[in-house]
Amino acid sequence: MNPKQLVQEKIKTLGGWVNTHAHLDRAYTLTPDNFQYSYSYLKEKWHLVDEMKQAATVDDIYRRMSQAVELFIEQGAQAIGTFIDVDDKIEDKAIKAAMKIRENYKNDLEIRFANQVLKGVIDPKARKWFDMSVDFVDIIGGLPAKDFGREDEHLDILLSTAKEKGKLVHVHVDQFNTDEEKETEQLAHKTIEHGMQGKVSAIHCISLAAHPRQYREQVYELLKKAEVHIISCPTAWIDHNRTERLAPSHNSITPVDEMVPAGLNVAFGTDNICDIYKPFSDGDLWTEMRVMLEACHFYNVEELAKIATVNGLKALGIEK
Numbered sequence: 001m002n003p004k005q006l007v008q009e010k011i012k013t014l015g016g017w018v019n020t021h022a023h024l025d026r027a028y029t030l031t032p033d034n035f036q037y038s039y040s041y042l043k044e045k046w047h048l049v050d051e052m053k054q055a056a057t058v059d060d061i062y063r064r065m066s067q068a069v070e071l072f073i074e075q076g077a078q079a080i081g082t083f084i085d086v087d088d089k090i091e092d093k094a095i096k097a098a099m100k101i102r103e104n105y106k107n108d109l110e111i112r113f114a115n116q117v118l119k120g121v122i123d124p125k126a127r128k129w130f131d132m133s134v135d136f137v138d139i140i141g142g143l144p145a146k147d148f149g150r151e152d153e154h155l156d157i158l159l160s161t162a163k164e165k166g167k168l169v170h171v172h173v174d175q176f177n178t179d180e181e182k183e184t185e186q187l188a189h190k191t192i193e194h195g196m197q198g199k200v201s202a203i204h205c206i207s208l209a210a211h212p213r214q215y216r217e218q219v220y221e222l223l224k225k226a227e228v229h230i231i232s233c234p235t236a237w238i239d240h241n242r243t244e245r246l247a248p249s250h251n252s253i254t255p256v257d258e259m260v261p262a263g264l265n266v267a268f269g270t271d272n273i274c275d276i277y278k279p280f281s282d283g284d285l286w287t288e289m290r291v292m293l294e295a296c297h298f299y300n301v302e303e304l305a306k307i308a309t310v311n312g313l314k315a316l317g318i319e320k
């Protein structure tokens with residue numbers, strides 16, 4: 001028996017890989033000069049990419065995105081969901097590059113774009129670029145931690161905008177692997193409040209595993225009620241720094257092994273590729289799958305194949 005071959009064959013049968021979450025406009029931006037930033041804390045990296053974003057041209061961004069798209073086509077991908085930065089540093093350059101990507105690869109695979117709001121959505125300058133981008137993107141993107149202390153307001157803006165525009169929402173939540181974070185729960189409540197059941201995805205959710213079992217199970221039930229999709233990016237978080245904070249024994253991977261049996265739609269993605277966030281990531285989808293299944297001790301072949309394919313299609317709103 002070769003379980004890897006079994007999974008890969010089922011993935012092909014289901015149409016090919018679906019990379020549900022990436023940041024292709026930043027792919028391949030690692031240089032000898034910025035490599036040192038790879039050691040920085042996540043919140044610092046949110047600002048350390050500004051220099052690269054300001055210096056990049058539309059052609060630069062297009063070449064990087066094209067290289068990444070070609071990589072996934074070679075792996076047999078049928079669809080990609082990628083965030084693109086839209087703020088006062090990069091302005092609309094990533095959108096212009098994404099327009100070319102959308103046109104040039106429309107016959108090769110499905111691509112869905114979301115706006116990355118690294119400056120938040122509440123500050124007037126940040127809100128300006130958020131509003132400017134919503135008509136172009138397929139998915140409204142969110143990062144509540146960037147508007148710390150005003151997360152509810154951040155989510156209200158995302159969800160009300162998406163509802164008005166008839167679009168999906170993908171939100172980065174619970175990224176710091178601590179029981180202080182409850183953003184996944186918060187997102188589920190807001191999803192129900194805005195009547196957006198089935199149209200929202202929670203990306204990462206790694207802090208859930210830092211909470212006691214009773215809380216985790218309560219959140220799973222809430223997520224099921226809200227019909228929130230879950231997107232795991234395994235290698236993006238396996239490197240999370242250790243701390244002295246006491247918590248249930250766990251690793252820093254989305255608890256897929258608990259979420260799938262709880263009835264949640266779980267998908268996965270690569271996140272960043274060869275940039276200061278993930279300098280050694282090469283975008284290999286089997287590597288992502290292998291890290292996830294090993295870290296979660298989750299060996300269900302049928303479910304693994306669905307995570308890599310049809311579950312991602314659902315999260316991206318693609319019907320086949």
